[in-house]
Amino acid sequence: MMARHFDHAGMEILTREKCLRILHDQTLGRMGFVTDDHEPVILPVAYRFWRGRIYFLSSGGSKLQAASGGRRVAFEIDGWNAAERTGWSVLARGICTPVDEADLAEVAECGLSPWLRTALRPMHWVQILPDEITGRRLPDSQIPPEWD
Amino acid sequence: MMARHFDHAGMEILTREKCLRILHDQTLGRMGFVTDDHEPVILPVAYRFWRGRIYFLSSGGSKLQAASGGRRVAFEIDGWNAAERTGWSVLARGICTPVDEADLAEVAECGLSPWLRTALRPMHWVQILPDEITGRRLPDSQIPPEWD
Numbered sequence: 001m002m003a004r005h006f007d008h009a010g011m012e013i014l015t016r017e018k019c020l021r022i023l024h025d026q027t028l029g030r031m032g033f034v035t036d037d038h039e040p041v042i043l044p045v046a047y048r049f050w051r052g053r054i055y056f057l058s059s060g061g062s063k064l065q066a067a068s069g070g071r072r073v074a075f076e077i078d079g080w081n082a083a084e085r086t087g088w089s090v091l092a093r094g095i096c097t098p099v100d101e102a103d104l105a106e107v108a109e110c111g112l113s114p115w116l117r118t119a120l121r122p123m124h125w126v127q128i129l130p131d132e133i134t135g136r137r138l139p140d141s142q143i144p145p146e147w148d
Numbered sequence: 149m150m151a152r153h154f155d156h157a158g159m160e161i162l163t164r165e166k167c168l169r170i171l172h173d174q175t176l177g178r179m180g181f182v183t184d185d186h187e188p189v190i191l192p193v194a195y196r197f198w199r200g201r202i203y204f205l206s207s208g209g210s211k212l213q214a215a216s217g218g219r220r221v222a223f224e225i226d227g228w229n230a231a232e233r234t235g236w237s238v239l240a241r242g243i244c245t246p247v248d249e250a251d252l253a254e255v256a257e258c259g260l261s262p263w264l265r266t267a268l269r270p271m272h273w274v275q276i277l278p279d280e281i282t283g284r285r286l287p288d289s290q291i292p293p294e295w296d
Contacts, residue, residue, distance in 0.1 A: 006268075008207065008209060008210065008268060008269060009207040009210055009264065009268060009269065010207075010264055010268045011264065027230060028228050028230065028235075030178060030180075030190060030224060030226070032178075032180035032188050032189070032190040032222065033188055034182060034188065038220075039220070039222075039241065040180050040181055040182065040188075040220060040221055040222040040241065041180070041222050041239065041241075042178060042180040042190060042222045042223075042224035042239060043224075043237075043239075044224075044226050044228070044235070044237045046233075059156065059157040059158075061156060062156065062157055072186075072187070072188060073188055074180065074187075074188040074189050074190045075190075076178060076190035076191075076192075078178070078192050080176050080192075082175060082176065085194075085263040086263075087176075087192070087263070089191075089192045091189065091190060091191075093187065093188065093189075115233040115234075115235070115286055116157065116158055116159065116286060116287075120154075120156060120157060120158045121156060121157065138263055138264060139264075
């Protein structure tokens with residue numbers, strides 16, 4: 001059994017390998033960034049983590065779309081059990097950009113399946129290339145054995 | 149039955165009254181802000197929405213603690229059903245400050261119950277006074293009748 005590490009607040013630090021497994025298996029995350037008018041925002045997105053990048057679709061003209069012009073963003077996933085007061089979270093940070101035209105056909109195979117089936121505007125592929133991935137869990141929080 | 153309103157992306161807009169009921173009933177949210185070194189971050193927090201403010205505890209010396217020095221922040225709660233691909237989210241924005249010394253005794257009665265029971269540093273009461281509260285749900289997403 002590997003040694004466990006805790007942060008200054010007493011949260012257990014998840015290894016990078018665990019964070020990558022969790023990012024790979026989850027499908028719903030939240031992107032945090034600052035809008036053009038300097039407003040902090042958090043928006044939920046259905047995503048796929050594929051070949052080291054986070055992929056999702058944004059609606060034309062949306063805040064998400066604006067953020068994909070090279071902005072630095074935070075991307076978070078988490079899971080909680082309110083009854084047991086346990087849980088975990090993973091935070092990835094990196095630059096958010098549109099998927100290159102030349103890569104669209106390949107990226108469309110990543111397995112993303114958007115939750116919104118009635119999009120009123122064209123959807124655009126967006127990617128985050130994380131340069132930092134960290135995770136925490138509350139002490140005594142179980143995560144599925146395939147992540148551990 | 150009230151008319152339903154949808155945003156440009158096809159998401160149903162939740163009324164302010166619904167958002168307030170949901171904020172009141174939930175206990176786990178996420179705060180998004182920019183750190184002192186200009187990094188976007190999203191951190192989960194156990195909270196209570198009480199008398200129009202969001203209250204939680206931050207650990208001394210943490211990023212959350214730094215953000216409570218009058219920074220503008222985003223606060224998000226959400227709920228999802230991956231099998232049905234339905235869900236909702238509420239976003240509140242406002243200034244994050246420490247709770248005034250004179251108000252501490254009263255605020256401690258708000259009913260917050262921190263999830264982290266092994267805090268290694270002193271915890272500080274923090275508040276967000278939201279000036280904007282918005283919410284969305286995917287079409288055909290059910291929310292509990294007491295929120296609707």
